[in-house]
Amino acid sequence: MTTENQIESAYLLARERYSQMGVNTDKVLERLAKIAVSIHCWQGDDVGGFERPMTKLAGGGIMTTGNYPGKARTVDELRDDLDRVLSLVPGTCRLNLHASYLENGGKYVERNEITPEHFQGWIDWAKSKGLGLDFNPTYFSHPKADDGFTLSSADEGIRRFWIEHGIACRKISAEMGRQLDSCCVMNVWIPDGYKDTPVDRKGPRERLAQSLDTIFAEKPDRDYHLDSVESKLFGIGSESYVVGSHEFYLGYAVSREILLCLDTGHFHPTEIISDKISSVLQYLDEILLHVSRPMRWDSDHVVTLSDELRAIAEELVRGDFLERVHIGLDFFDASINRIAAWVIGTRCMMKALLIAMLEPTRLLRKFELDGDYTSRLAKLEELKTMPFGAAWDYYCLKHNVPAADEWLDEVKDYENKVLSKRN
Numbered sequence: 020m021t022t023e024n025q026i027e028s029a030y031l032l033a034r035e036r037y038s039q040m041g042v043n044t045d046k047v048l049e050r051l052a053k054i055a056v057s058i059h060c061w062q063g064d065d066v067g068g069f070e071r072p073m074t075k076l077a078g079g080g081i082m083t084t085g086n087y088p089g090k091a092r093t094v095d096e097l098r099d100d101l102d103r104v105l106s107l108v109p110g111t112c113r114l115n116l117h118a119s120y121l122e123n124g125g126k127y128v129e130r131n132e133i134t135p136e137h138f139q140g141w142i143d144w145a146k147s148k149g150l151g152l153d154f155n156p157t158y159f160s161h162p163k164a165d166d167g168f169t170l171s172s173a174d175e176g177i178r179r180f181w182i183e184h185g186i187a188c189r190k191i192s193a194e195m196g197r198q199l200d201s202c203c204v205m206n207v208w209i210p211d212g213y214k215d216t217p218v219d220r221k222g223p224r225e226r227l228a229q230s231l232d233t234i235f236a237e238k239p240d241r242d243y244h245l246d247s248v249e250s251k252l253f254g255i256g257s258e259s260y261v262v263g264s265h266e267f268y269l270g271y272a273v274s275r276e277i278l279l280c281l282d283t284g285h286f287h288p289t290e291i292i293s294d295k296i297s298s299v300l301q302y303l304d305e306i307l308l309h310v311s312r313p314m315r316w317d318s319d320h321v322v323t324l325s326d327e328l329r330a331i332a333e334e335l336v337r338g339d340f341l342e343r344v345h346i347g348l349d350f351f352d353a354s355i356n357r358i359a360a361w362v363i364g365t366r367c368m369m370k371a372l373l374i375a376m377l378e379p380t381r382l383l384r385k386f387e388l389d390g391d392y393t394s395r396l397a398k399l400e401e402l403k404t405m406p407f408g409a410a411w412d413y414y415c416l417k418h419n420v421p422a423a424d425e426w427l428d429e430v431k432d433y434e435n436k437v438l439s440k441r442n
Contacts (some may be wrong), residue, residue, distance in 0.1 A: 023416060026409075026412045026413055026416050026422055027413065027416070029406070029409040029412065029413075030044075030409050030410060030412070030413035032406070032409065033405075033406040033407075033409035033410050033413075034410075036405060036406060037377055037405065037410075040379040040382065041379050041381070041382060042377055042378075042379055044377065044410050047373070047376045047377055047410070048373075048410065048413070048414050048417070050376060051110060051369070051372060051373055051376060051414065052109075052110050052111060052414075052418070053111060054110070054111060054341060054346070054369075054372060055111040055112060055113050055151065055346070056110070056111070056112055056113070056346050056347075056348065056365055056368050056369060057112070057113040057114065057115045057151075057153045057204075057345065057346065057347035057348065058101070058104065058108075058112050058113065058114055058115065058348055058361060058365055059115045059347065059348050059349055059350075059351075060097065060101070060114060060115060060116050060117065060120055061117060061120075061351055062348075062350060062351050062352070062357055062360055062361050062364075063090065063091045063097045063100045063101065063357055063358075063361070064090050064091040064092070064097060064357075065083040065090055065351060065353045066083055066117075066351055067090070067091075068117060068119030068120050068157070068160075069093070069094055069119070069120055069121065069122065069123070070119050070121070070123070070127060070128075071127060082255060083351045083352075083353045084352075084353060084354060085352060085353030085354030085355070086353060086354075087353055087354055087355055087356060087357065088438065088439065088441070088442050089356070089357065089434060089437075089438025089439060089441050089442070090353065090357060090441070091357075092441060094120070094122055094140065094141075096441070097120075098144055099437070100357065100358055100361075101114065102148075103358055103429075103430070103433050104358055104361045104362055104365070105148065106420065106429075107362045107366075107420055107421060107426040107429060107430070108362060108365045108366060108369070108420060109366075109369065109414055109415050109417075109418035109420045110369055110414075110418060112150060112365070113150055113151040113152065113153055113201075113347075114141075114145060114150055114151075114152055114153070115152075115153040115154070115155065115347050115348075116138070116141060116152060116153070116154050116155065117154075117155045117156075117157050118130060118133060118154070118155065118156050118157040118184070118188055118191070119157040119160070120141070121133055121137035121138060122137055122138070122139075122140045122141070123137055130156075130157065130161065130180075130184045130187075131180050131181075131183035131184045131187060132187070133184075133187050133188070133191065134187065134190070134191065135190065135191050135194035135195070137191075138191055138194075138195065141195075142194075142195055142198050142199065145195075145199055146198065146199055150199075151196075151199055151201030151202070151203070152195045152196075152199060152201070152203055153203055153204045153205070153206070153345075153347060154188060154191060154192040154195060154203055154204070154205045154206075155188075155205065155206050155207075155208070156184055156185050156188040156205070156207060157184075158170070158181060158184070158207075158208065158209040158210065159209075159210050163177050163180050163181070164181075164210065167210065167211060167212060167213070167214075167256055167257060168211045168223070168262075169181040169209045169210070169211055170182065170185070170209050170211065170226070170227050170230035170231065170234075171209070171211045171223035171224070171226045171227040171230065171262045171263075172211075172226070173222070173223075173226070178226065178230055181209075181230070182230050182233050182234055185207065185230075185231075185234035186233075186234055188205060189205060189234065189235075189237070189239065189244065189246070192204075192205035192244050193239055193240065193243050193244040195243075196240075196242070196243030196244050197240075197243045202241070202242060202243055202244065202245055203243065203244055203245070204245045204247055204278065204307055204345050204347075205244060205245070205246055205247065206247040206248070206249055206278075206280050206307055206309075206347075207231070207234075207246070207247065207248050207249065208248075208249040208251070208263070208280070209227075209262070209263055210251075210254055210256075210257060211223065211227065211257070211261070211262040211263065212253070212254060212256075212257025212259070212260050212261040212262055213257060213259050213260040214256050214257060214258055214259060215258075215259050216259050216260070217259065217260045220260060223262045224262055224267055227262050227263060227267070228267075228271060231248070231271065231275075232275075235275065235277065245277070245278055245305070245345075246277040246278060247272075247277060247278035247279065247280045247306075247307045247345075248263070248268045248271060248272055248277065248278070248279060248280060249263070249268065249279075249280035249282055249285070249307075249309065250263050250264055250265040250267065250268040250269075250279075250280075250282075250285055251263065251264075251282070251285040251317070252264075252265070252285055252286055252287055252317075253317075254317070265285075265286065268280075269299065272303060273302045273303060276304070278303070278305050278306055278307050278345070279299055279303055279306050279307070280306070280307040280308070280309055281295055281296070281299070281306060281307070281308055281309070282308075282309035282311065282317075282349060283308075283309065283310055283311050283312070283313060283327065283331070284309075284311045284312070284313035284316075284317035284318070284319055284349075285309075285317060288313065288315060288316075291327055291330065292308070292327075292331065293327060293330035293331045293333070293334045294334075296331070296334045296335070296338065296340060296344070297334060297338050297340075300338070300340060300343060300344075304343065305343045305344065305345065306343070306344055306345070307344075307345045307347060308331070308344060308345065308346050308347060309347050309348070309349035310322055310328070310331070310346065310347065310348050310349065310364075310368055311348070311349045311350040312325065312328075312350065319349060319350040319351055319352075320350060320352065321350050321352050321355070321360045321363055321364045322348060322350060322363070322364035322365075322367050322368055323363070323364075323367055324367045324370055324371060328367060328368070328371045329371050329374060329375065331371065332368075332371035332372045332374065332375035333374075333375040333378065335372070335375065336372070336375040336376050336378065336380065337375070337378075337380050337384075346368065348364055348365060348368060350364055356430060356434055356438070358430050358433060358434070358438075359427065359430050362426055362430065366426075370407075370411055373407060373410060373411055373414065374407050377402075377405065377407055377410065378402060379398070382398070383395055383398060383399065386398065
C-alpha cells in the first residue's frame with residue numbers, strides 16, 4: 020500500500036526534475052483540475068437505455084460484446100455505479116446522456132415526445148454532484164430506423180419523426196444547460212447508410228442537410244447549449260456508404276457554425292484524429308472529441324494510455340486548444356467489470372492530458388523553429404521516461420481518490436457487495 024508520505028516524497032523529486040526543464044508541476048496540476056472530461060452513461064448498461072424495462076438496444080452499427088455480470092438495470096443502479104466511478108476519478112467530470120436514458124415512470128414515451136421533465140431526475144442528480152451534463156439524440160434501435168435510415172430517409176413521415184426527435188432533444192439539452200448553469204453539448208450521430216454500393220449518393224445527403232437545418236433552425240443560447248455533428252466511416256449494415264461522412268459533416272459544421280465531433284474510432288484504421296485537430300480548428304471555433312480505442316474497426320474498446328491518446332492530448336496542449344475542445348469518452352465493454360472500464364478509460368484520458376501538460380512545449384518549439392531537430396528528437400525521447408507517474412499519484416492524493424491501482428480494491432469490493440447481487 021502506497022503511503023501518503025511516499026507519494027509526497029516521490030512528487031517532490033519529480034517536481035524538481037521537471038523544474039529543471041522549466042515546468043512548474045504545481046501549476047500544471049491546478050490547470051489539469053479545471054479540464055472537464057465527459058463520462059458516457061452507456062458504458063454502465065451496454066447501451067441498453069431505459070425506454071422499456073430491460074431494453075436491449077442494438078443496431079445502427081452499435082454492438083456491445085460480453086456478458087460480465089452486474090450491469091445496471093435501472094436508473095438508480097446506473098447512478099449508484101456512476102457515484103462509485105466519480106469517487107475513483109480525480110479532477111473535473113461531466114456526464115454524457117443519451118435520449119434513451121430518460122425516466123418515464125414505466126410508461127413508454129415516443130422519442131419525438133420526450134421533454135425536459137423526463138430528465139429532471141438526471142438534472143437534479145447532476146446538480147447534487149456539481150456536474151455538467153451533455154446530451155445525445157438516440158437515432159438507432161427503433162422501429163422507425165429499421166431500414167437503416169432516419170434523418171436522410173426517403174420517407175417523409177420517417178424523416179419528420181426523427182426531425183421532431185432532434186428538436187425535442189435540443190430543448191432538453193438547453194434546459195439541462197440552463198438549470199445547471201453549464202453549457203450542454205448536444206451531439207447528433209445517425210446510422211444512415213447502405214450495406215452495398217448505392218446508385219444515389221447525393222439524394223440522402225441533400226435530405227440530411229435539409230433535416231439538420233430544420234432541427235437547428237432556432238438559434239440557441241450558446242451559454243447553455245451547443246450543437247455538434249458526428250461522422251462515421253462505416254457501420255454494421257452500412258459498410259459501403261454512410262450518409263454522414265467526415266467530408267459532409269465538416270462542410271456542414273463550417274457552413275452552419277456549429278461543432279464538429281471527431282470520434283477516434285470513426286475513421287480509416289490508418290487515420291489518426293490527432294493530426295486533424297489543428298486543421299479543423301482553423302475553420303471552427305470549437306470541436307467535440309469522442310475518445311475510444313478502435314481495434315481494427317470501430318470497436319470502442321476501453322481507452323488506454325496509447326500513443327494516439329497521448330498524441331491527442333499533446334495536440335490539445337501544444338496548440339493551446341483546451342479552451343476550444345470538449346472532451347468526451349465513448350466506449351462500451353461488457354467483457355470486464357463495467358465500473359473498472361469506466362475508471363480505467365477516464366483516468367487514462369486524464370493521465371494523457373497530464374503528460375502533455377508536463378511537456379516543456381516552449382523549449383521544444385524553439386528547437387523546431389531554430390531547425391535543431393536533433394535536440395527536438397532527443398528531448399522528446401527523454402520526456403518518455405520522466406516521472407509523470409509521481410505527479411499523477413500526487414494529483415490523485417490531493418483529490419482524495421486512490422493512487423496507482425489501489426482503486427481496483429474498491430471496485431472489487433463494490434462488485435462483491437453490489438454488482439454480484441444483481442443477477
